[in-house]
Amino acid sequence: MKDFWRFLKRKIFFAIISLAASLTVGCMAPISGYLETMPLFDAHNHLNRDESAEMLIKWMDEAGVRRMVLVPRHYTSDGWATDEMALSYAQRFPDRFIPFIGGQRFDLWEANAWRGDSFFLETKPKAESRQFGGLGEFIILHYTYTKYVPTTRQDLSGDVRLPLNTPLMNRLFELGQKSGLPLLIHAEAEPEMTEEMRHMLQKWPETKVIWAHNCGRAPASQVTEFLKTFPQLTCDLAGMAVPSFNPFGWGIFNTRAGQDYRPNSHVTPIQGIDGKINPSMRDLFEQFPDRFIIGTDIAHPFAYLRYKDVITAFRRLLSQLSPETARKIGHDNAERMFGPATAR
C-alpha cells in the first residue's frame, strides 16, 4: 500500500511538471541565432560499456558538440566502463574525447576505501602517464534519484555520504597538484560539506578542482565567495540545464534521502522549468565568466535519447548571457582547462 501511494505521488509529481512545462513552452526563453550552431564543449559526460565511440560522436555531431569529457562509470551492472575504454576512445578520436580516470566505483562507496591506498596505487601511474585529462567523478555526498527515474538498478540507492577530508582524498589532491589534472567532485553543498570543501581547498590551493553541479547546487552568494577565495576552483553546470519536456537533472530535483520531494535547503536551481535563467545565477556567471563549464551528465542508458535535448537546454541557458560569457562557459573555459587535442 505504501508503495502504491509512493507510485501515485510520483505520477502526480510528473503530471504537474509536464503540465507546467506544456503551459510554459510557448513562452520559453528563445535561443539566440549564433548559439544555435556555436560549437559546445561537453565537459561532464559519462561512459557506460554499451556506448560506442561512434554512437557518442553521432550524438555530438547532431547536437553541435565538438569535444566531450568521458567519465567512465565502473559500477558493475549499471556502467561497466573502464578507464582503458575511455582512453581507447580518446586515442582513436583525440580531437573529440578527453578520458578521465573514473571514480564511480562500488569500492569507493565504502568508507574504508578512503582510509586505504589501493585506489591511489592504481591511479597514480595512470595520472602520471599523461594520457588522461582528469580524475573523478568522486561521489562524496549524493542523494538517490531512483524514486524519480527508472535507473537500471532500482534496488540500489544512490545515497552516498562520505567525509571529504580523508587520507585517500588528500593523496588525490596531492596527485592532482603534481600532475595538473583536475579533480571532479560531486558533493552537495550542505553546510558541513561546504566547510570540508573549504578546508580541502585551503590545504591544497594549487589543485584544480571541478566542483560538480554549480559547486554543489549552492546559492549564488556562496559560489561567489568560493570563487573569490579559491582561484583554482571551477564549477560545472552538469545536468543543470534541463529540457522542459521530461525534465530530469540536478537542476530540478530536490533529492533527499528518505524524504520525498522535500527541498534540500541548499539547493538553488540555475534555471526555471521554462528555461529562464535564475537572475542571481546570471549575475554570478557574468561576474565570473571564466569559472564555469557545462556538461550533459548523461549517466544512465534511459537518458541516452535526451542528449540533444539537454544540449538544446544549455543553448537556451547560454542565450541569456552576454555572447562573450556564453562562448566562454559553453566552450572556451573547458578548452583552456583540457588543452588542445593531443595524441595520447
Ligand SMILES: [Zn+2]
Ligand atoms: Zn554528479
